[in-house]
Amino acid sequence: MRHLRFIRTRSVIAAAATAGLVCGLTATTAVAATAKKAMLPTVLPTTVTWHKLTLLNGWHTGRGPFVLVSDPSYAVSGGIVYLDGGLYQAAGTNTEFAILPAGARPAHKEYLTVYSGFSETPGTVEIRPNGVMTASSPSGSTRQDTSLAALSYPAAGATWTNLSLVNGWHSGATAFGTGNPAVTVRSGIVYLAGSLFTHGTVTLAAHLGTNARPRSVVYISVYEHGGLAGAVKITPSGSIYVHGLNAATQTALDGISYPTNAANLSWHLLPLSTGWSSSQSAWQTGDPEYAIRGPIVYLAGSMNFDTASTGNATFTSVPTAAQAINELDRQVYTFGVTTGELILEPAPAVVLSTPMSNGQQFTSLAGIAYPRNS
Numbered sequence: 001m002r003h004l005r006f007i008r009t010r011s012v013i014a015a016a017a018t019a020g021l022v023c024g025l026t027a028t029t030a031v032a033a034t035a036k037k038a039m040l041p042t043v044l045p046t047t048v049t050w051h052k053l054t055l056l057n058g059w060h061t062g063r064g065p066f067v068l069v070s071d072p073s074y075a076v077s078g079g080i081v082y083l084d085g086g087l088y089q090a091a092g093t094n095t096e097f098a099i100l101p102a103g104a105r106p107a108h109k110e111y112l113t114v115y116s117g118f119s120e121t122p123g124t125v126e127i128r129p130n131g132v133m134t135a136s137s138p139s140g141s142t143r144q145d146t147s148l149a150a151l152s153y154p155a156a157g158a159t160w161t162n163l164s165l166v167n168g169w170h171s172g173a174t175a176f177g178t179g180n181p182a183v184t185v186r187s188g189i190v191y192l193a194g195s196l197f198t199h200g201t202v203t204l205a206a207h208l209g210t211n212a213r214p215r216s217v218v219y220i221s222v223y224e225h226g227g228l229a230g231a232v233k234i235t236p237s238g239s240i241y242v243h244g245l246n247a248a249t250q251t252a253l254d255g256i257s258y259p260t261n262a263a264n265l266s267w268h269l270l271p272l273s274t275g276w277s278s279s280q281s282a283w284q285t286g287d288p289e290y291a292i293r294g295p296i297v298y299l300a301g302s303m304n305f306d307t308a309s310t311g312n313a314t315f316t317s318v319p320t321a322a323q324a325i326n327e328l329d330r331q332v333y334t335f336g337v338t339t340g341e342l343i344l345e346p347a348p349a350v351v352l353s354t355p356m357s358n359g360q361q362f363t364s365l366a367g368i369a370y371p372r373n374s
Helices: 002-014 356-361
Strands: 059-061 073-077 080-084 086-089 096-099 110-116 121-127 132-136 151-154 169-171 182-186 189-193 195-198 204-207 218-224 228-234 239-243 257-259 276-278 289-293 296-300 302-305 314-317 328-334 338-344 348-352 369-371
Touching: 080 369, 110 151, 110 218, 151 189, 195 204, 218 328, 257 296, 302 356, 328 356, 338 356, 348 356
Parallel strands: none
Antiparallel strands: 059 086, 073 080, 080 151, 096 132, 110 121, 110 328, 121 132, 169 195, 182 189, 189 257, 204 239, 218 228, 228 239, 276 302, 289 296, 296 369, 314 348, 328 338, 338 348
């Protein structure tokens, strides 16, 4: 089973790409966000301390000779919980795979959209306040392969501010056992959580305060009712738009994070491979880039593939300073409210989607953060 994924990934990387150029949602003109300069410690750590999860109910690590992901693990840095690793279930049907210790648990139930299966299928990792972690998907793809890589959320104890909901959107806290739609900001890094729903059809759901607005437009894949993957679009003016087939029934904001201008990060352009180019001019997302603070690497921007060029699924070679130790597999937003898989190997960075044209037309790197020693 693990060999199949290795063979599929490498064969796609070697294949030539075919695609077009258009994002699936309406573009918004970027507006500069202003905020106070973040106060940071004088000395920042360069690594995080990982702790292996004790796997339950027939779940096993996905790490092996041909799949160089890490063992399922967690780390806590600056009050933020980071997850990493891959896992699969060899036998059984119990979706519970681990229990987090008290210091790594969220304040409310979290629904996180993750990569699963072998065809860029979105799955759901649910984390409860008692630490119970489950992995599920409508197709059962999480049993084949579930990635925890590059997932993060604030641990219980964070101070949250409820979002200002508009246009008939309501908190899903009571209905779904989550927190209210809310925001917290840590040293210029924004974290969202909670779920919301509506009986209407307007996609504009909430507004953010000036201290929580992104540098550019961000597109991020999120959980929607029934385990589907939807999308949240956030503009530099603070508007939050929600899209997807089941967005109105339930949309989870859990796992969304991104830096603001107040994070005071030094950004560096990613060197794009032949045929790949920035989608900034079309969608105001910013160029594909990375920044590093202490042990954490932040990605941002978006890109697309030019079908007139000769190229493949590898869109960049990650600079040494931003490379993770192990392979990272992360579900990302692609063209037209679809999802694809981002693979950091650790130097070659690959985008896969089904069909492949989704990722080639538009792939967002927004909201991705991971420790360098992942």
